[in-house]
Amino acid sequence: MKKHLIIAALAFTAISSVSAQNDKSKASKSTPFTYVSADAKLTKYHTEDELKSLGKLELTQLYMERIKILTEVVPYLALQSKPGATLKEMGIPETPLNIEHVEKEVKNKGTYLTAVQNTLDDIIPYADKTNIIWSIMFFEEIIKKAETGGH
Numbered sequence: 001m002k003k004h005l006i007i008a009a010l011a012f013t014a015i016s017s018v019s020a021q022n023d024k025s026k027a028s029k030s031t032p033f034t035y036v037s038a039d040a041k042l043t044k045y046h047t048e049d050e051l052k053s054l055g056k057l058e059l060t061q062l063y064m065e066r067i068k069i070l071t072e073v074v075p076y077l078a079l080q081s082k083p084g085a086t087l088k089e090m091g092i093p094e095t096p097l098n099i100e101h102v103e104k105e106v107k108n109k110g111t112y113l114t115a116v117q118n119t120l121d122d123i124i125p126y127a128d129k130t131n132i133i134w135s136i137m138f139f140e141e142i143i144k145k146a147e148t149g150g151h
Helices: 002-030 048-052 056-076 096-126 129-147
Strands: none
Touching: 048 129, 056 096, 056 129
16 A cells, blocks of 8 residues: 555656646746745634644644745845746846746755655654644744735
């Protein structure tokens, strides 16, 4: 059974990788260049009571979603706090060098987030639920500040 799951996971990863490469080549021709993905925003903020009612698996998923958003947004707050802002909107010229920087950054961010996800999947079960909840609430507060431009 384990063997089948591992094989299925590897096959899914390979298919996803090929699909992502195809999507990337299509997207680079039609999508505006941006450091911060347009979907790097929260759809829901939680109360402490809502979080307390969730299990560790659900909390871990929320935790990772917030890590992804913070990884997207925080480094570029000085340029633009709006997810999906283009280089032009950030005041950055779309030169070949700047486009190359964006492409490298997007690739590196994906690699980093995959590594963090793998690590957290292994270690979060050992974390205290109260600490996970506190962290999620803290992350949400930072994200809220970023979305409002700190005001």
